[in-house]
Amino acid sequence: MDIREKLDKDKFIVTCEITPPKGTDILHAVKFAEKLKLKADAFNVTDNQRSVMRLSSLALSVALKQRGLEPIMQVTCRDRNRLAIQSDLLGAKALGVANILALTGDHPSSGDHPQAKPVFDLDSVQLIETISMLNTGHTLSGYKLSAPTNFFIGAVLNPFSSNPDLEIIKLKKKSEHGALFFQTQVVYDPAGYIEFIKKIKHLNLKIIAGVMPVRSIKMAEFISKKIPGIKMPESIIEEIRSSSDPHETGKKQVLKIIEKIRPYCDGVHIISSGCEKVIMELLEAL
């Protein structure tokens, strides 16, 4: 059963994030995913995340698929125009990738090639529309494909947006244009999350809540100060600060958050930012 069927049948799913290597050796990433195979339903493969150039999301997604794992291929609008994106999507479909997470993408100025030309020929809503067109057997410009694709389209939403009205308007557009599941910005404030989800309950969206265990006080401070759009309550930071084992505390915090938000989501998405051990432990504990 793939994640589309599981979500359709209201089964709670767990997804993990896999970052492609900065190089050509994909074995490590693939082996890591294989270790999690029994616990995780699918693996999000990032697309030059934070505008740092890495091996393509398409290549690693296909490698996972070939080993019987289920990838969610992330596609951003930053690096490719509408021709390149559609071409990669057709390639992904031909090689067995079924799930796409459509994102805007970070601006190149924050990455490792700040001189790069930002493409953004499409925005995330237009990207979702493009994938929907491919699913109907047409290109974005209306030409017929030899066969339609059948992508399960996902998008992102931020329950902690500083402008919730605007966030809701945009996520409605994403949903209207074909997004069927939504992964959220990471949650540290369950009450804030639940308040937002209640506001959009009438839209009947499949929501996969993002979680990311904090592993050190440095990490907690970095997230709370430097990453726009993440709301981290002071209590989380304080717990980590006073802990003798921040790694363990961070894991417990996430488990507690998941327990609270579980009735308000259809699954969780675990982001580890490089620490595989904590993902393993979290999956064991779930």
Add this chain to the structure above:
Amino acid sequence: MIITRSRDYKTILNDIGKFRNVILIGCGRCATSCRTGGIEQIEVMRQKLIHSGKKIIYSNVIEAPCDERLVRAELRKISFTSDDVILSMTCGSGTSVLSDLSSVPVISALDTMFLGAIKRIGVYEERCTMCGDCVLDRTMGICPVTRCSKGLLNGPCGGSCNGKCEVDQERDCAWNLIYENLKKFDRLDLLEDYFQPKNFSRIIRPQKITDKDGYKGKT
């Protein structure tokens, strides 16, 4: 207003290279307004070049160096030799026109930055990308193509936070500005419309427009 910025003097001097005689041409409109190619800046450049051992054989501010008619008339006043070079203190358009019509090489003293607004003396902000497909009627005059760092058309990205842009915390998020403006005029309904991807076939470069034939791009 075309906003320009002076290039580094060492680079300019290097570009002038072996040419001994320099003709300085400024712009009476945009480059005068943003203080990069007006009478004062021409004089400063003249002094610097003399100090660097160059001879200034002619200098003038042309009212609009992007107008071929004015440039042609101006260049007729100068008798060029093979030792001459024109240093253009105008935008890229002015420099191109000078180059098209001149019998000697033309070097640009300015970088052309953007089409923008003068906020006050010395402070300029980009306002228009000249995309040939205006959306300002749907966004209460705030251009997302220009003022959103990613040029997004269907709302802000996840990097928008407290009304600021992910690229620079000092920069306003265009979509937040649009939201506030639409709210003020009770037109938030406009935000719900889907914006199609931009039609870049409208601006196949280089563009040409003639009064007689109208717009030459595909629409």
